[in-house]
Amino acid sequence: MSRLRKEITSCSYSVVKTMSGRSIATCFRLIVHFKHKHENVRQIITKPFGGSMMNFQQLLQARRxxxxxxxxxxxxxxxxxxxxxxxxxxxxxxxxxxxxxxxxxxxxxxxxxxxxxxxxxxxxxxxxxxxxxxxxxxxxxxxxxxxxxxxxxxxxxxxxxxxxxxxxxxxxxxxxxxxxxxxxxxxxxxxxxxxxxxxxxxxxxxxxxxxxxxxxxxxxxxxxxxxxxxxxxxxxDPEMPRKIRFAVEEVTTYNGF
CATH class of the missing domain: 3.40.109.10 (NADH Oxidase)
Structure with a gap:
């Protein structure tokens, strides 16, 4: 369990540091893989986030x-x-x-x-x-x-x-x-x-x-x-780069067309 604690805690810190959707998705796969075996995994992962799993931007980045x-x-x-x-x-x-x-x-x-x-x-x-x-x-x-x-x-x-x-x-x-x-x-x-x-x-x-x-x-x-x-x-799912997202300027118009 100590090895698991170290891996998950390190993983959650890396998410905060990088704000990478790819890293977030990887972390969550690790968490969910072990969660049914170790009930306190959620407690481990929440600590580096100051008591919450993710902020809203991280959540959006992680969802695939x-x-x-x-x-x-x-x-x-x-x-x-x-x-x-x-x-x-x-x-x-x-x-x-x-x-x-x-x-x-x-x-x-x-x-x-x-x-x-x-x-x-x-x-x-x-x-x-x-x-x-x-x-x-x-x-x-x-x-x-x-x-x-x-x-x-x-x-x-x-x-x-x-x-x-x-x-x-x-x-x-x-x-x-x-x-x-x-x-x-x-x-x-x-x-x-x-x-x-x-x-x-x-x-x-x-x-x-x-x-x-x-x-x-x-x-x-x-x-x-x-x-x-x-x-x-x-x-x-295997870890993959995020699929294309159109740039803001491609999808946004102000005050009419």
């Missing part, structure tokens, strides 16, 4: 889309629910929280999902696959949302009915229902991947699946649409 997962690794339900709780902090229009999460962590159920995902092996090998669902009926929570706004002082009581009417009017349009379901749940999906990385897990967002087959196999209600799937587990 993982294609190879350790098929023998598992994720506890506590960890999964902690990640989902973090994901629910994502923003949404009127705070309607359009996201729902279908967690698939049973081996047989993952095989069903793998079939719907055109037999992609990472679906089976990941510790869990989470189908991100968008709620087409989120606007039906308008009164609950308005009550919360009023109770917490965000909205004067006399305006509560106005807000409810605004929500119901806006979401009477089916295109808006679908667009917002996709937008809102996608924001939650990004938060989920960052939450997974903060806990030392790799993840991969996927749109390569048959949504109707997923709906059929998992009895998904009609008002919930499969937006994407996120596989989560122990990262076994």
């Amino acid at each position: 889309s993982v294609n190879q997962f350790d098929p023998n690794a598992t994720i506890s339900r506590d960890d999964l629910e902690s990640m989902i709780e973090s994901a629910t902090l994502a923003p949404s229009s009127y705070n309607l929280q359009h996201w729902r999460f279908l967690v698939v962590d049973d081996k047989e159920q993952k095989l069903k999902l793998k079939k719907a995902a055109f037999h992609q092996q990472k679906v089976e090998d990941a510790s869990a696959a989470i189908v991100i669902l968008g709620n087409l009926q989120a606007h039906k929570d308008a009164e609950r949302i308005a009550d919360d706004l009023t109770e917490k002082g965000y909205l004067p009581a006399q305006y509560k009915e106005n807000v409810i009417n605004q929500i119901e009017g806006l979401y009477s349009n089916e295109s808006m229902q679908r667009d917002e379901a996709i937008r809102g749940s996608s924001l939650a999906a990004m938060a989920l991947m960052l939450a997974a990385k903060e806990k030392g897990y790799g993840s991969c967002p996927m749109i390569g699946f048959d949504p109707q087959l997923v709906r059929q196999e998992f009895n998904i209600p009609e008002h919930l649409i499969p937006v994407m799937m996120i596989t989560i587990g122990t990262d076994l």
Whole structure:
């Protein structure tokens, strides 16, 4: 254990020093590899960071889309629910929280999902696959949302009915229902991947699946649409340079085109 402590502590210091996404990813592979054997690995790695795993920039640098997962690794339900709780902090229009999460962590159920995902092996090998669902009926929570706004002082009581009417009017349009379901749940999906990385897990967002087959196999209600799937587990991808990222000046325009 002393050798492990030395390696991980040295690794975490190197991350802080270099701020290299490649180094961060390497460190996390080392951490996760030993974490199931040594419960106090997390305590070791947090000390050099002043009590937190990573700052936000380091977290962004470390997150990659993982294609190879350790098929023998598992994720506890506590960890999964902690990640989902973090994901629910994502923003949404009127705070309607359009996201729902279908967690698939049973081996047989993952095989069903793998079939719907055109037999992609990472679906089976990941510790869990989470189908991100968008709620087409989120606007039906308008009164609950308005009550919360009023109770917490965000909205004067006399305006509560106005807000409810605004929500119901806006979401009477089916295109808006679908667009917002996709937008809102996608924001939650990004938060989920960052939450997974903060806990030392790799993840991969996927749109390569048959949504109707997923709906059929998992009895998904009609008002919930499969937006994407996120596989989560122990990262076994080889260390590689980060793929190209377009420069800020290529993707940014100020005050018009």
